[in-house]
Every structure is written in C-alpha cells, then in structure tokens.
Amino acid sequence: MHYTQDKxxxxxxxxxxxxxxxxxxxxxxxxxxxxxxxxxxxVAYTSYKIAKKFGWDAKSTARGGVMHDMFYYDWRTTKFNKGHAWIHPRIALRNARKITTVNKLEEDIILKHMWGATIAPPRYKESYIVTTVDKYWAVREAITPYTEAFKHRRPHLFHRRILKR
Structure with missing residues (x-):
C-alpha cells in the first residue's frame, strides 16, 4: 500500500x-x-508500520520519523565544529518545534536517530525502530542505480559502475 492511501x-x-x-x-x-x-x-512510514505491528506508539513513531532529518543544509559540504551526525538532529528538533508540538518520544526519535554514529542511545523502543529503519533507507536509496540495473535485467551496468570507481 502506498503511504497516501493509509488513512x-x-x-x-x-x-x-x-x-x-x-x-x-x-x-x-x-x-x-x-x-x-x-x-x-x-523512514516514517516503514517505522510506523513496524510500531503498529508490535502495538507500540505508531503515531509518535510516524511523526518523529518524518521530522528526523528536518534540516536544510547540504551535509556533504557544510562543516561544523562538531560532526553532522551530532549537529543535524538538534537542528531537526529545533525546526520541528517551529511547526508542531513535539512530545518526549518524538524528541528522542529525532535526537537519537543517529545512534551508532553518536554516543547517547535511544531511550524508547520506537526510537530504535526509527534509528534502524533510517539506516535501511539510507542504504537502499544510495544503491538505487544498482538495484534499478538488476530490475531491468541489465547487470552489465552494475559491473560497469563498480569497475569505474
């Protein structure tokens, strides 16, 4: 089901x-x-479906998931004293608070979604869902050209791209 059809x-x-x-x-x-x-x-929709399946807080999981990367700079070129993994969740939380009220669970999801690259672990089970799902989608999106080549039965494109690197 496409997310827009999930009322x-x-x-x-x-x-x-x-x-x-x-x-x-x-x-x-x-x-x-x-x-x-x-x-x-x-990230929000996949996390929401998992939280709902387990009977956890699907609403806060969806909301925190959709706001977890709410920042507007190019993370590949913008440099901070502290790294992007530490800075952008704080910026995302600040930006999220500009458009809605954020509860403690949503705050934890936004702030801790980079756990693994940062020290502080998530406080809630729903935060772990978003953290894991975020990594899944990051990898899936990054390998899109390769998966598309396989889908269209053109594995020669995959090999050509790998060899050029």
Missing amino acids: EFMEYIGQLIENPRMKRMDQIVHHHHSTRLKHSIN
Whole structure:
C-alpha cells in the first residue's frame, strides 16, 4: 500500500508534510538518489508500520520519523565544529518545534536517530525502530542505480559502475 492511501498514517503526518517548511525538504537531494522529504516519509512510514505491528506508539513513531532529518543544509559540504551526525538532529528538533508540538518520544526519535554514529542511545523502543529503519533507507536509496540495473535485467551496468570507481 502506498503511504497516501493509509488513512491513519496520513492523519498522523498529513499536516506536517503539507507545511511549507517540510515541503522545502523535497528540493534537497538526500543520499544521492532521493529527496530529504521522500527519505523522511519512507523512514516514517516503514517505522510506523513496524510500531503498529508490535502495538507500540505508531503515531509518535510516524511523526518523529518524518521530522528526523528536518534540516536544510547540504551535509556533504557544510562543516561544523562538531560532526553532522551530532549537529543535524538538534537542528531537526529545533525546526520541528517551529511547526508542531513535539512530545518526549518524538524528541528522542529525532535526537537519537543517529545512534551508532553518536554516543547517547535511544531511550524508547520506537526510537530504535526509527534509528534502524533510517539506516535501511539510507542504504537502499544510495544503491538505487544498482538495484534499478538488476530490475531491468541489465547487470552489465552494475559491473560497469563498480569497475569505474
């Protein structure tokens, strides 16, 4: 099912993704083959479905997931005193608070989704879902050209790209 046809999910994040600040993320390339908004929706919807399956807080999981990367700079070129993995969750939380009220679980999801690259572990089980799903989608989006080559039965493109690197 496409996420837009999931009425409950859309009740949770519909107003968020229609916000002009959130829509801005659809103009930003993220993981080379996706936009930041598309990535965030993918993470939110997959995480929401997992949380719902386990009977956990699917609403906060969806909301935290869709706002986890709410920043507007190019992380490949912008340098900070502290690394991007530490900085961008804090920026995302600040930006999320500009468009909605964020509960403690959503805050933890946003701040801790880079666990593994940062020290502080998530506090809630839903935060672990988003953290893991975020990594899954990052890899999936990054390998899009390779999976597309296989889908279209053109593995020679895959080998050619690998050999050029």
